[in-house]
Amino acid sequence: MKMSESMQNRFEMAFAALLLGATVTTAAYAQRDPAYQAARSQGLVGELPTGYLGFVTPPSPAIKALVEDINIKRKAKYTEEALANGVTVEEFAFRNGCRLIKENTVAGEKYQAPDRTWKTRDSSPPVVDARCP
């Protein structure tokens, strides 16, 4: 009786951990504006090597406003971090751009290669600037 109780507890804990894990992994996507998420998934916007978002196709006014808003917010964060780390805003933005292309794009999303052509992420490693760490 005691053993089954502890087993049940263990199951409950495992289940709770699973739920928590699922929440954490989906949090990044859950917090994106649905319109932004859709624009990414549809390949309308993509990641630039500079650390900002770019337009793959001529944007609608709504998409344009959305991307410009995000880029302004990104630049604010980059500026903060650049100051805190004693580097230029461009350096921090560039470093972050490397990360965003390599780690933050999923299959089907767009990114710009150093030769300025737009590429679609797939299972192969993305083409990034040679200076990326």
Place this chain on the structure above:
Amino acid sequence: MHGRLTARRNGAIRAGMTKGAFLFLPLTGLLLSGCVQVTAPDKPIVINLNIAIRQEVLLRLDQASKKVVEENPEIF
């Protein structure tokens, strides 16, 4: 004779008015260019990739960059 003089004077007045109109042209131009500057640019913030990147600083930005992306999922 008198008629010709009048005609010439009219011509002089007209020339003066034309000059006056030309004086306003730069002003009109200024106003127009002012309007163009107000409209938002077609392109997003684009930074030339020829920026000076110090290779050695990129490595130590790893943790800070990771933190920024994790803490601001709505903009990345």
